[in-house]
Amino acid sequence: VKNLHLLSPDQIQSGKMLLEMGQSHLFQHWAEPGVDDDQKKAFFTQLSKLNSSYPGGLASYIKTARELLADSKAGKNPYDGFTPSVPIGEVLSLGDDNFIKFEDVGVKEAKNAAFVLVAGGLGERLGYNGIKGALPAETTTGTCFLQLYIESILALQEASSRLTQGTCQTEIPFVIMTSDDTHTCTLDLLESNSYFGMKASQVKLLKQTKPHGHGDVHSLLYSSGLLNVWHDSGLRWVIFFQDTNGLLFKAIPASLGVSATKEYHVNSLAVPRKAKEAIGGITKLTQSDGRSMVINVEYNQLDPLLRATGHPDGDVNCETGYSPFPGNINQLILELGPYIKELTKTGGAVKEFVNPKYKDASKTSFKSSTRLECMMQDYPKTLPPSARVGFTVIDTWLAYAPVKNNPEAANIPKQNPYHSATSGEMAIYRANSLILKKAGVQVEDPVQQVFNNQEVEVWPRVTWKPKWGITFAQIQSKVGGGCFISQKSTMALKGRHIFLENLTLDGTLIINSSDDAKVKVGGSIKNKGWLIERIDYKDTFPEELRIRGFKIEKKEQLEKTYGNFCY
Numbered sequence: 365v366k367n368l369h370l371l372s373p374d375q376i377q378s379g380k381m382l383l384e385m386g387q388s389h390l391f392q393h394w395a396e397p398g399v400d401d402d403q404k405k406a407f408f409t410q411l412s413k414l415n416s417s418y419p420g421g422l423a424s425y426i427k428t429a430r431e432l433l434a435d436s437k438a439g440k441n442p443y444d445g446f447t448p449s450v451p452i453g454e455v456l457s458l459g460d461d462n463f464i465k466f467e468d469v470g471v472k473e474a475k476n477a478a479f480v481l482v483a484g485g486l487g488e489r490l491g492y493n494g495i496k497g498a499l500p501a502e503t504t505t506g507t508c509f510l511q512l513y514i515e516s517i518l519a520l521q522e523a524s525s526r527l528t529q530g531t532c533q534t535e536i537p538f539v540i541m542t543s544d545d546t547h548t549c550t551l552d553l554l555e556s557n558s559y560f561g562m563k564a565s566q567v568k569l570l571k572q573t574k575p576h577g578h579g580d581v582h583s584l585l586y587s588s589g590l591l592n593v594w595h596d597s598g599l600r601w602v603i604f605f606q607d608t609n610g611l612l613f614k615a616i617p618a619s620l621g622v623s624a625t626k627e628y629h630v631n632s633l634a635v636p637r638k639a640k641e642a643i644g645g646i647t648k649l650t651q652s653d654g655r656s657m658v659i660n661v662e663y664n665q666l667d668p669l670l671r672a673t674g675h676p677d678g679d680v681n682c683e684t685g686y687s688p689f690p691g692n693i694n695q696l697i698l699e700l701g702p703y704i705k706e707l708t709k710t711g712g713a714v715k716e717f718v719n720p721k722y723k724d725a726s727k728t729s730f731k732s733s734t735r736l737e738c739m740m741q742d743y744p745k746t747l748p749p750s751a752r753v754g755f756t757v758i759d760t761w762l763a764y765a766p767v768k769n770n771p772e773a774a775n776i777p778k779q780n781p782y783h784s785a786t787s788g789e790m791a792i793y794r795a796n797s798l799i800l801k802k803a804g805v806q807v808e809d810p811v812q813q814v815f816n817n818q819e820v821e822v823w824p825r826v827t828w829k830p831k832w833g834i835t836f837a838q839i840q841s842k843v844g845g846g847c848f849i850s851q852k853s854t855m856a857l858k859g860r861h862i863f864l865e866n867l868t869l870d871g872t873l874i875i876n877s878s879d880d881a882k883v884k885v886g887g888s889i890k891n892k893g894w895l896i897e898r899i900d901y902k903d904t905f906p907e908e909l910r911i912r913g914f915k916i917e918k919k920e921q922l923e924k925t926y927g928n929f930c931y
């Protein structure tokens with residue numbers, strides 16, 4: 365590099381560091397001095413950016429990469445020396461006394477929480493071209509995931525403020541981690557929809573530099589300075605979640621209640637897990653000196669770890685029909701104070717790993733370049749043994765229905781959940797129907813149908829705005845006696861104060877009501893309704909319909925709109 369005057373002292377320093385760290389091959393094929401100087405400058409600009417944004421700088425990245433690759437070449441198991449066992453956590457069931465008690469505590473705590481969505485992933489497995497936040501969670505109302513999440517946070521904000529301080533509303537902060545792949549589309553989606561009703565100042569986008577994994581969220585939050593701002597304003601919790609789980613917020617209030625009651629520094633939300641299912645297992649790992657931690661072990665590592673530690677069958681279901689290790693759904697509730705303390709030590713760095721794709725057994729050449737990766741759920745790995753790390757298990761039907769797989773991928777392990785757009789949508793109707801049933805509504809049984817080769821239960825298509833009911837207690841208070849909903853029905857409640865009583869629905873009912881209107885819905889409603897029509901994955905419908913394998917044919921409905929008056 366001759367034209368050094370083109371570079372800043374900081375860039376020159378970074379260049380020297382690369383040479384000292386044995387990276388001179390990066391410059392081997394550079395053009396003569398004076399040729400392609402713009403490209404060379406761009407290289408140094410990128411170098412400085414990476415050097416300053418990575419905890420410990422690039423020298424630390426190179427050092428860790430060397431160590432991890434050496435371990436991988438030597439075949440070292442990252443869990444060597446650890447004995448896995450099944451940890452103890454809180455197990456909740458919708459509507460139980462315990463559930464209701466924790467929900468009550470949680471909803472009051474929600475005004476002290478900030479929400480963080482990791483949405484830097486593109487969803488290559490799903491085969492959907494847009495960002496996942498823009499994908500409809502269900503096609504009855506067409507509400508996309510980002511809208512559902514924002515409206516849920518707003519509903520929690522409203523319920524929490526009302527229960528604790530009357531009319532004065534706190535604004536729950538919402539952070540979205542994006543990447544170069546998703547940033548512009550996410551911003552466009554928010555701006556073109558007026559932030560789905562949230563104040564723009566409540567939402568912050570933090571962009572990660574890929575490819576390094578969703579664990580980047582911790583260093584980004586730390587360097588943004590937001591954590592201290594939140595702490596100074598009295599917040600106590602940070603809740604992390606992922607891009608496509610339409611059920612997620614049904615589990616949040618109760619789980620937050622568990623965190624607050626048990627004073628957990630870390631609370632991972634989990635669901636019963638089928639052995640070998642592609643979700644990590646929450647595991648207690650104990651070292652020979654007795655120190656232990658409760659941590660997610662990724663699905664591809666749990667089986668070999670068990671086999672290596674005296675469980676010759678590896679990851680298998682126990683007598684319950686499920687793996688004894690609860691499945692990590694990657695919703696984490698962290699207590700803010702201890703979180704800041706820990707990040708002040710680590711700079712937000714979480715333990716990294718490599719996943720090398722070797723060309724052959726010599727393990728010296730690669731099919732593609734290996735990178736360091738990190739996962740947000742590995743945060744507890746650096747915590748001291750005194751940290752209170754727990755988890756909360758909630759029924760899958762209530763808490764977890766991600767949309768990750770395209771129809772072909774969804775069909776591979778037949779015994780496992782599909783985690784497709786088809787199953788994700790049907791899970792929303794199922795959960796809402798079961799919640800209403802628990803609240804006393806008579807809901808007709810589902811029918812089995814096959815879409816995109818996936819057999820699913822089709823329940824009545826029941827949806828509601830989060831502000832109608834964000835907790836079970838709230839939903840119960842809006843459902844009176846004598847209600848029946850047939851399987852072919854669709855019901856969309858788009859309002860706050862809608863009270864159901866003596867309603868017999870066999871068709872489609874849509875209620876729109878303004879926030880001040882109090883609406884009572886009852887009587888017998890029968891019409892041709894909205895039908896679910898099977899479509900072929902390969903047909904020319906929009907992608908968001910093709911990946912479901914069906915579309916909704918609107919034959920006939922009763923739609924009512926109410927302004928500001930009382931019943």
Ligand code: UPG
Pocket residue numbers: 482483484485486541543572574575576577578605606607608642643644660662691692693694739741766768
């Ligand atoms: N994501 C980022 N940046 C990245 C990669 C992913 O923000 O660089 C986001 C992505 O948008 C999504 C989340 O991280 O919201 C998770 O990504 P995904 O590809 O869906 O994760 P999986 O590999 O399926 O696994 C994660 C956890 C696993 C857990 C499972 C539950 O690693 O432990 O069981 O999610 O859904």
